[in-house]
Amino acid sequence: MLHTRLPVAWVRAGHGIPTVCSRHGLPATLRAHTGFESSPPGWTYATIPLGLFLFFIVRAATRKRVEAPVWHYCDRCRALRRNARAVFGSATAAGVGIMAAGFARHVGDPGILLFSLGLLVAVIGYFGLTRTRLAVIAQGAVTQDGQWVTVARPAAEFAAQVDAAYRQAQAQAQAQAAAVPAVPQASFEEQARQLLREPGR
Ligand SMILES: [Zn+2]
Numbered sequence: 001m002l003h004t005r006l007p008v009a010w011v012r013a014g015h016g017i018p019t020v021c022s023r024h025g026l027p028a029t030l031r032a033h034t035g036f037e038s039s040p041p042g043w044t045y046a047t048i049p050l051g052l053f054l055f056f057i058v059r060a061a062t063r064k065r066v067e068a069p070v071w072h073y074c075d076r077c078r079a080l081r082r083n084a085r086a087v088f089g090s091a092t093a094a095g096v097g098i099m100a101a102g103f104a105r106h107v108g109d110p111g112i113l114l115f116s117l118g119l120l121v122a123v124i125g126y127f128g129l130t131r132t133r134l135a136v137i138a139q140g141a142v143t144q145d146g147q148w149v150t151v152a153r154p155a156a157e158f159a160a161q162v163d164a165a166y167r168q169a170q171a172q173a174q175a176q177a178a179a180v181p182a183v184p185q186a187s188f189e190e191q192a193r194q195l196l197r198e199p200g201r
Helices: 008-013 042-050 052-062 075-104 109-130 156-179 183-197
Strands: 003-007 030-037 065-073 140-142 148-152
Touching: 003 008, 003 156, 008 065, 008 148, 042 052, 065 075, 065 140, 075 109
Parallel strands: 030 140
Antiparallel strands: 003 148, 030 065, 140 148
16 A cells, blocks of 8 residues: 555544554554644745745745644554654764854865865755654654645555544544434425325315
């Protein structure tokens, strides 16, 4: 399955959220609040040539965020996050260190080179760190219309639990519809029949 999706109202209410992790379909060892975000609309990338700062402003203005009070993560999810944080955190720190070393030198070729190298390593480390957010581990994102949280490449167990939640909701809706008595129409017909039976009234 390429992706599965949950209504935003369910995600916000913690309704129909599977009890396994979305990435591996394994039993949860961590229940955590997770903030899902929409990816930037394609056209926003056209603002990059005008400057990264403008891009980040447009990105923030068009971003839709949905807070999930509960989402589940397994041990493998947690290890993945821990390791990625260690690697990219170290890279960011090393990059800043190299920049500082380049800055400490007198202005000259080696200094500029070191500084540029440090900047590159720090930027790579920083973007790597943004990929260790829980929502990215969960492979979840908000759709552009803000109505759904989609999970890309969900584990089969996770998708099955989502399907079960949909079936349950559908059964409930049908039961409620059946429980509503068709009184108004029947009584109207009954009244009409009575009027025909007693024309003098
Ligand atoms: Zn997992």
